[in-house]
Amino acid sequence: MAKLLLGKEVNLALQERIRSKAALLQGAGILPTLAILRVGERPDDLSYEKGAKKRMETLGIGCENIVFPADVSQEKLMAAVEELNRDERIHGVLMLRPLPGHLDERLVCGALLPEKDVDAQTDASLTGVFTGNGVGFAPCTAQACMEILDHYGIDCTGRHAVVVGRSLIVGKPAAMLLLQKNATVTVCHTRTADLAAVTRRADILLAAAGRPGIIGAEHVSAGQTVIDVGIHVGADGKLCGDVDFDAVSPIVGAITPVPGGVGSVTTSVLADHVAEAALRMYRGRGSLIYM
Numbered sequence: 001m002a003k004l005l006l007g008k009e010v011n012l013a014l015q016e017r018i019r020s021k022a023a024l025l026q027g028a029g030i031l032p033t034l035a036i037l038r039v040g041e042r043p044d045d046l047s048y049e050k051g052a053k054k055r056m057e058t059l060g061i062g063c064e065n066i067v068f069p070a071d072v073s074q075e076k077l078m079a080a081v082e083e084l085n086r087d088e089r090i091h092g093v094l095m096l097r098p099l100p101g102h103l104d105e106r107l108v109c110g111a112l113l114p115e116k117d118v119d120a121q122t123d124a125s126l127t128g129v130f131t132g133n134g135v136g137f138a139p140c141t142a143q144a145c146m147e148i149l150d151h152y153g154i155d156c157t158g159r160h161a162v163v164v165g166r167s168l169i170v171g172k173p174a175a176m177l178l179l180q181k182n183a184t185v186t187v188c189h190t191r192t193a194d195l196a197a198v199t200r201r202a203d204i205l206l207a208a209a210g211r212p213g214i215i216g217a218e219h220v221s222a223g224q225t226v227i228d229v230g231i232h233v234g235a236d237g238k239l240c241g242d243v244d245f246d247a248v249s250p251i252v253g254a255i256t257p258v259p260g261g262v263g264s265v266t267t268s269v270l271a272d273h274v275a276e277a278a279l280r281m282y283r284g285r286g287s288l289i290y291m
């Protein structure tokens, strides 16, 4: 049976890091603070916002919710982002996406200062992930995968990492972060021929396809580390991932469960990014990508 890579263990270590940054800032009279910008009342957004606020507060990070009706104008939303850019009390901004169709998401995200972009929503932050020397932060989910590998001492150097999924928010940045850890990286997508043949050759397999149970016994081999980014509500109403856990866990060496794996680390990474953004502002820098 595979070793379980548990989010709660990674969180304990991350919480130490966050609390020590928050304590340092509080000594200087600064409360590291996140602003969550929400447009409309989508149940997914409401539930994420509630969970994130609770986690921030537990970790000594302030959290303010800024809410607009679903029919807010582009101008009004852009003005709010610019106001948050100027607000010295706010160190990180997270805009819940997708935005309603009448809004130009790229334009709104682009208005955010990269220094306050704690989840790589701006092109400047994403550029930093690819070049390794930009401003801003890596996307929290991709970073959460790296935190799990680091915490469990899984060395990527010279290993073959296979990422299933090439979205801009998970697959591509995760591939870049693995490359920075000196893995040899293959990225798979819907046009990949014989996915199972590729994934079986991985040392580290990161599943971010957004398809429940797409990684089965035929996709894995003994000794692999499997990181499951997927989050879905299964037919039985329970949470499940992109990996068929029951089929895969008896074969591989280590695996993240769903729930209790990547998803549970993502919000802690968000809190860490807010604390780090505040520290950078306090120290008057802001030119290094934090990964």
Ligand code: NAP
Pocket: 141, 164, 165, 166, 167, 168, 169, 170, 171, 188, 189, 190, 191, 192, 195, 208, 209, 210, 211, 214, 229, 230, 231, 232, 242, 262, 263, 264, 266
């Ligand atoms: P996405 O934008 O839908 O992208 C999915 C990617 O997977 C695409 O690149 C797609 O390829 C590829 N793909 C889909 N089906 C495939 C298949 N059968 N074989 C090979 N590749 C396939 O999804 P996302 O936003 O990256 O999210 C991925 C998963 O992560 C979702 O389950 C989401 O819920 C989860 N997620 C988790 C967290 C967290 O905190 N844990 C955060 C964000 C997202 P093409 O490019 O060819 O279409």
